[in-house]
Every structure is written in structure tokens, then in C-alpha cells.
Amino acid sequence: xxxxxxxxxxxxxxxxxxxxxxxxxxxxxxxxxxxxxxxxxxxxxxxxxxxxxxxxxxxxxxxxxxxxxxxxxxxxxxxxxxxxxxxxxxxxxxxxxxxxxxxxxxxxxxxxxxxxxxxxxxxxxxxxxxxxxxxxxxxxxxxxxxxxxxxxxxxxxxxxxxxxxxxxxxxxxxxxxxxxxxxxxxx
Numbered sequence: 001x002x003x004x005x006x007x008x009x010x011x012x013x014x015x016x017x018x019x020x021x022x023x024x025x026x027x028x029x030x031x032x033x034x035x036x037x038x039x040x041x042x043x044x045x046x047x048x049x050x051x052x053x054x055x056x057x058x059x060x061x062x063x064x065x066x067x068x069x070x071x072x073x074x075x076x077x078x079x080x081x082x083x084x085x086x087x088x089x090x091x092x093x094x095x096x097x098x099x100x101x102x103x104x105x106x107x108x109x110x111x112x113x114x115x116x117x118x119x120x121x122x123x124x125x126x127x128x129x130x131x132x133x134x135x136x137x138x139x140x141x142x143x144x145x146x147x148x149x150x151x152x153x154x155x156x157x158x159x160x161x162x163x164x165x166x167x168x169x170x171x172x173x174x175x176x177x178x179x180x181x182x183x184x185x186x187x
Contacts, residue, residue, distance in 0.1 A: 021101040028097030030123040041072040048083035072162035103131035105143035136173040138166040
């Protein structure tokens, strides 16, 4: 029985590694009593190098999208060759002074490099961070993922999500992917 349990735990280990959270060395201070909360959701399409530096500058300084209290990002690479083996979520959080969480789906092929994931970043601490592997793989048996986290603002808890659902499946399967996120919210 011990051997079976150990094997089961070892099989789960790669999935545990596909969830990460942390915070910047120097955090941006949240407003004491916010009258407005700016939330930005953006598919960064695995930006890296100079493109990533430009995006970070916009997320910090742009009059429209800069200075958001909460960011939900999709297609965020971690340790992928195409993005210079950078931990993109950690880098963005560090540059913007934010708390962050990142998650990726399981890989379709054990020989593939790590998957692209989703991230939530916030001036407020993140708690109850939950990785949600969405049902119904897409082409090439690739999975999709969502990420949920709780943020406390003025003594009220808010649940926020970043999801990267599969667009190349039938509508009923798409709805089941959204239901997986709603099921997390219901708990």
C-alpha cells in the first residue's frame, strides 16, 4: 500500500509544479480606501525580450491600462525556450511591485517543454489560489487552465479568475469549461 501511495504522490508532483505564487521584493502600496479598482485582462501571447519590456512599461505607465490593481494574464510562459527561459509572471510582478500566482495545464506529451499558463497579479495579497484544469482537450490533446484567487479589499473578499479556455471545441464543451470555473466560485 505504501508503494502505491508513493507512486501516486510522485505522479501528482509535476502538476504541483504547475502552480506558483509569490510577490515582488518591493510591493506597490494599495490605496487605503479605493474608490475605483482597475482590472485588466490581457492575453500577452508569450511576450518576451523587448516586447515584454514594452508591455511592462505600458502596464505601469499608460494612462488607460497602467497602474491596474488587478491583472489577469493569459499565455504566460515560464521556462520556455521561445521566451528566453524566463519566469514571465515573476518578472512582470517584480517590475510592477505586485503579488502573483501562475498556473499551467498538464502537458500533453511528457517530452514537451513546460506549458504556457495564466496569471493573476494584484496590489492586494492573494489567498486560496486554485489551479483549475479545464475539461476537454483541444487539438493535439492540449489542455487549458484557469486560475482563481481571493483578494481582500476593505474587509471584503473578492474572487478573481484568469482563464484561457479552448476555442476549438464544440460549444457544449466550451460551456463545460466555463462551468468548471463557476463550480470553483460556488465553493
